[in-house]
Amino acid sequence: SEPVLEIRKLSVDYGLGDEAVHAVREVDLTLHRGEVLGLAGESGSGKSTLAYGLTRLLPPPGVVSGGEVIHHPVDGPPVDVLSLSPARLRAYRWAETSIVFQGAMNSLNPVHRISTQLLDVIRAHEPGMSAPARRARAAELLRLVGISADRLDAYPHQLSGGMRQRVMIGMALALEPQVVIMDEPTTALDVVMQRQILAQLAELRERLGFAVLFITHDLSLLVEFSDRIAIMYGGRIVEQAPAAELYAAPLHPYTDGLLHSFPALRGPRRELTGIPGSPPDLRAMPAGCAFHPRCPRVVEPCATRLPPLGPPADPPGGRRAVACWRHPVAEGAGR
Ligand code: ATP
Numbered sequence: 270s271e272p273v274l275e276i277r278k279l280s281v282d283y284g285l286g287d288e289a290v291h292a293v294r295e296v297d298l299t300l301h302r303g304e305v306l307g308l309a310g311e312s313g314s315g316k317s318t319l320a321y322g323l324t325r326l327l328p329p330p331g332v333v334s335g336g337e338v339i340h341h342p343v344d345g346p347p348v349d350v351l352s353l354s355p356a357r358l359r360a361y362r363w364a365e366t367s368i369v370f371q372g373a374m375n376s377l378n379p380v381h382r383i384s385t386q387l388l389d390v391i392r393a394h395e396p397g398m399s400a401p402a403r404r405a406r407a408a409e410l411l412r413l414v415g416i417s418a419d420r421l422d423a424y425p426h427q428l429s430g431g432m433r434q435r436v437m438i439g440m441a442l443a444l445e446p447q448v449v450i451m452d453e454p455t456t457a458l459d460v461v462m463q464r465q466i467l468a469q470l471a472e473l474r475e476r477l478g479f480a481v482l483f484i485t486h487d488l489s490l491l492v493e494f495s496d497r498i499a500i501m502y503g504g505r506i507v508e509q510a511p512a513a514e515l516y517a518a519p520l521h522p523y524t525d526g527l528l529h530s531f532p533a534l535r536g537p538r539r540e541l542t543g544i545p546g547s548p549p550d551l552r553a554m555p556a557g558c559a560f561h562p563r564c565p566r567v568v569e570p571c572a573t574r575l576p577p578l579g580p581p582a583d584p585p586g587g588r589r590a591v592a593c594w595r596h597p598v599a600e601g602a603g604r
């Protein structure tokens with residue numbers, strides 16, 4: 270299907286010059302219309318940095334140091350997101366791509382009713398709408414995320430964490446964006462909630478047709494709810510595949526390690542081995558493949574040469590890509 274968001278060679282640094290931490294490195298990622306794309310990787314792999322970089326919401330000292338982000342609206346020419354003026358960017362943000370931050374459920378203002386906060390978003394973008402129409406729209410958005418409209422005038426503290434998170438999703442959907450980015454917290458305690466939210470987003474996606482970039486460290490959730498999965502390590506995408514293929518036959522040893530870090534959902538039980546060692550220090554990245562010091566299947570070039578990301582020659586994978594010397598990229602694949 271056609272792309273809605275194309276990320277090309279995106280790099281993000283924190284700080285400048287010799288002190289810079291290269292948190293995201295030359296990431297190529299395409300989000301297709303209406304798909305759920307999962308992004309997984311251990312803490313510190315650069316997932317949030319990628320999301321903030323592509324929406325230009327990086328906190329200082331974060332800077333996009335290279336690459337392109339192209340958004341394809343339903344109609345009209347492609348938009349180069351990284352060169353939008355501040356005014357165009359504000360309009361773009363809720364209307365075309367909206368983001369639900371890590372910890373968003375705590376970002377509702379405690380002193381204002383839910384209705385006030387939803388109405389603010391609607392009013393900012395649809396100043397011509399009458400007050401009753403706005404209120405009806407706010408109630409509809411709550412119902413959409415499974416909250417009964419009589420909670421519209423509740424205060425945030427009167428709602429559970431899961432409900433607050435769903436209010437944030439309702440806000441993100443207020444202007445019917447084509448892309449919703451959801452950055453989830455990394456605490457294991459939230460897994461039950463993450464699962465409810467992801468199930469609901471996937472269902473809403475069926476009805477409304479937006480694409481989702483869902484970020485989590487929990488690969489098991491993604492296997493269940495996403496169409497495709499991208500795996501990040503040390504700021505780079507190391508594997509990308511349709512969810513079922515990635516689960517059935519991971520190609521990158523890091524993906525394999527992540528899959529063995531949680532209990533199997535169905536089918537034969539996997540032995541839980543986890544991944545020994547710890548994520549790389551971004552200030553002192555190992556040469557070659559960043560994963561090689563932890564990799565159980567190192568071969569000759571791994572310690573010295575960076576493997577390119579591309580479709581593997583064996584098994585021939587049309588919609589897959591991997592960056593691993595064990596799976597050489599198909600000849601003529603371009604990348
Ligand atoms: P988590 O799963 O914990 O949310 P993540 O994959 O989202 O992790 P990021 O938050 O994007 O990871 O961080 C990527 C790297 O960038 C980390 O090594 C982090 O230490 C570094 N980093 C993040 N923010 C800053 C900052 N303000 N200054 C310097 N380094 C930063």
Ligand code: MG
Nearest residue numbers: 316317318371
């Ligand atoms: Mg994060």
